[in-house]
Amino acid sequence: MKLVDEAEITVTAGNGGNGCVGFRREKFIPLGGPDGGDGGDGGDVWLVADENLNTLVDFRHQTRFKAQRGENGMGSQKYGKAGEDIQITVPVGTVVHNVDTDEVIGDLTEHGQRLLVAKGGQGGLGNMHFKSSTNRSPRQSTPGGEGEERVLRLELKLLADVGLLGFPNAGKSTFIRAVSAATPKVADYPFTTLYPNLGVVSVEVGRSFVIADIPGLIEGAADGAGLGSLFLRHIQRTRLLLHLVDIAPMEYEGQEALTPAQQVRAIERELGKHDQALLDKPRWLVLNKADLMFADEARAAAEAIVAELGWTAPWYLVSAIGREGTWPIMLEVQTFLDRLREDELEAKSQGDAA
Known part of the structure; x- marks a missing residue:
């Protein structure tokens, strides 16, 4: 539905x-x-x-x-x-x-x-x-x-722990397929995701979280361009954002060609326009489609993107379609969420004691 x-x-x-x-x-x-x-x-x-x-x-x-x-x-x-x-x-x-x-x-x-x-x-x-x-x-x-x-x-507003961000065809649907039982549509043209998809990532018994695949954002999304503007609200409740970037983006007719770093900055602008608080959320960079290059080339391209952005938060190089490097991210996400919950419980208990 x-x-x-x-x-x-x-x-x-x-x-x-x-x-x-x-x-x-x-x-x-x-x-x-x-x-x-x-x-x-x-x-x-x-x-x-x-x-x-x-x-x-x-x-x-x-x-x-x-x-x-x-x-x-x-x-x-x-x-x-x-x-x-x-x-x-x-x-x-x-x-x-x-x-x-x-x-x-x-x-x-x-x-x-x-x-x-x-x-x-x-x-x-x-x-x-x-x-x-x-x-x-x-x-x-x-x-x-x-x-x-x-x-x-x-x-x-969907209640998801983790939200996936990225330009159309960054591989968000493929990523959520790789780490959960969700089966969103995947194809080689933009805007294959027309509505958010939710997937449950189960790390082990009693440890799981919900991840949301948000339709691709483009420049001007906060002002109504593309499809992502309809769904920006769904990442407002998330605790962590995974920002997927295609390290070798394809060009589409009528779409301005942007480098991976330019795509990251473009989406950051759209987040700020929609809700400045979104820029304060924890956001990890996931550089996808490493399978399109030789391993050394992919690593060099990823490091160049990170350097150009001056990125200081965690970042990862993965191949979502080959499920290479995706599961270690999920383990780190679960640890991050567990730590957040522990901090919240501790703060609550201290507040009750006071």
């Missing part, structure tokens, strides 16, 4: 039921007083995160959701029944925006997490609330309140 990572829906909570104007009329009780009951509250609208969903495609077909109205109050001090809430399931990783105010209402990052997005109207008061020593037969009640209505923009 192709990923649909943005949708707009309208949610309407239920109106509250009206209060009742009623009087007690029973045999042998000639002076029965007001006994009109309250209306029931309207139903609320909730979003619930579900780890079994990975796309917002269902919202292409249904875009309006309305909770049940509360029942009106009745005589004999009977309250109206409250309207039933509705729960809308969304994928884990969904960010919820209010379209009218452009504010972020919530971020659903855990399975089962619930978010109230529209509050039901309060039930109206029956006339039994208005009796007094001077008004023994009140004929007033209040109507139920209106339920909230909101237009929401749902934005899915």
